[in-house]
Amino acid sequence: MLTRAELRKGWCPGARAPMQARDGLIARLRISGACLSSETARAIAGAANRFGNGQCELTSRANLQLRGVTPERLPDLLAELDRLGLIDADAAAEAVRNVMISPLAGLCGRADVTPIGAALEAALIDATDLHSLPGKFGFLIDDGGPLSLWDEITDVRFAFDQPRGKFDIALGVDAIAIGSCAPEEIVAVALRIARAFLAVGEAMPEPPRRMTDVIFGGGLAALAAAAGRPAPQQEWAPPRPAPPAPVGLLRFGDLSCFGAAAPFGRLSANMLAAVAGAAQTHGRGEIRLTPWRAVILPGVAPQEADALAEYFHAAGFIVSPDDKRLGVAACGGAPACARGTTPTHADALALAPLAGQLFPTGLALHVSGCAKGCARPRRAPLTLVAHDGLYDLVLDGSAFDAPSSRNLSLTAARNLLHAMAST
Incomplete structure (x- = not known):
């Protein structure tokens, strides 16, 4: 069996730094706020057909990646993505921008984390000393809304607690609590934790790739101290319901949405174009990506749910929460x-x-x-x-x-x- 080190061959792909697979290069688009307009989604679908093999994927971090890109087509793809405003100036800025926010941010959560997520992305790009963070190191900001991200894997998470008006902070897969902060403090706190991670990691025998490596390596207390946070507490285990399947008609108070999942996260460019068409015709021209390999169209009319279900099913999507896939x-x-x-x-x-x-x-x-x-x-x-x-x-x-x-x-x-x- 291969060792963990051998299995790490490769990297988290980006658009500036795509990764070679057997079917060609994989170019991952880190979609800011996991929100796309229907026009942009349609343009991405066209790019997937022109510069790739016509196959796309929804990732577990609510990103979108194109498959089958050839080295010869890559420059043209990058030019198109740059025109659409979907890529960063360089691969280092692209790689550090691993920020996931609630899928329906700004629509039905208890706090609008959209500007916070955007500010953290911008701060990470500007903080060139943090461009040495491992490629998988990520941040999560949960707005306390109905589609919780709490059970998603990340390194640094902020979860809104409405009664106190603050965000609880936790580290690693096991969500080790290290206090809380006000919404306006999230960016500064996140940067301090990231710098502490790098500093503590320098003293470890093997550089850590994730926060869990620091925790298991005994460096958690030192990291918390370096970040100016309270001493780590025992594992914080809030209720963790089964991972949601946001498909079909979704109703959150006055907001009605429709969700459709791509089987195993794989969707063709034509399927993506179909999503864009539905968002334009039946929604508000907006598509939200989720870490559950599903898309959500906000602002649909509930009476159109059956028509949308038939439309997405015909396009190849999963629309029933009972679907075994x-x-x-x-x-x-x-x-x-x-x-x-x-x-x-x-x-x-x-x-x-x-x-x-x-x-x-x-x-x-x-x-x-x-x-x-x-x-x-x-x-x-x-x-x-x-x-x-x-x-x-x-x-x-x-x-x-x-x-x-x-x-x-x-x-x-x-x-x-x-x-x-x-x-």
């Missing part, structure tokens, strides 16, 4: 990824009904093309990890954890899940 995560696998040896999407489709029987609520199964676990870098009830055309099964763990069963064909994996569901 929502309970499965899968990376591109073969043939898209150089490490892939199994057709993960097809295998995930075959196993989705059985996984849904075993775990009817939330995500049940992660089908990973290798131990890197790109589609879900965290625990899942069932995780199948591919190697050499076969799968290892991990129970209640991640793609890098020790398996309970090894070297399963798809048929053997299906039979094993069937046996588990029958007991």
Whole structure:
């Protein structure tokens, strides 16, 4: 089995620094505020067809990436993205701008975090000393609204607490609490924490890639002190409902939205163009991206929900919260990824009904093309990890954890899940 260091080959792609896959370059667009106009979405769809292989992906950080770009077409793609205002001046500025905010920010949350997110992005770009942050190091700002981001993986999170009018601050996957701050303090606090992370990391035997590395490495207290924050508290575990599936008609008070999910995050350029058309015709010309690999159209008329469901279903989207595909995560696998040896999407489709029987609520199964676990870098009830055309099964763990069963064909994996569901 490959070591963690070997699995780290590659990087988080951007547009300025795309990553090579088996099907071409992957160019990731960090969409500020995870909000697109219908005109911009339509232009991106056109670029995906002209400069890539016509395939796009919604990522778990509410970004949008284009696949199959060739080196020869990359300059033209960058020129188009620059015209659309979607890329940064250089790769370093692009890489540091990892800020995720609530999908419906400014529409129905308890605090409008849109300007805060934009200010933090701008501050990170200006703070050139922070351009050495690891590529995956990220920030999250949750507005306390109905579509909570609290369970999403990040390094530094700010969650609004309405009674106090402040944002609680927590670090790492386990959300270690280090006090709170006022809304106007978020940018300064975030920069101090990031600088403390780099400073503490310099003294560690191996430079940390995520906040969790500092926590497990015993540097949390020093980091908090360097950032001027209160001493870390025990793990803060607020209620964590099953990951939402924002599909179909969504009603939040007076606001009506429609959500549609791309199966396993993959959508064609034509599907993206269909989203743009629906946003223009049935919404307010605005598209919100989510970390759940779904898009949301705000401001739709509730009486048009059935027509929208039929439209998005015909375009290839998931529109029912009962769809078993929502309970499965899968990376591109073969043939898209150089490490892939199994057709993960097809295998995930075959196993989705059985996984849904075993775990009817939330995500049940992660089908990973290798131990890197790109589609879900965290625990899942069932995780199948591919190697050499076969799968290892991990129970209640991640793609890098020790398996309970090894070297399963798809048929053997299906039979094993069937046996588990029958007991």
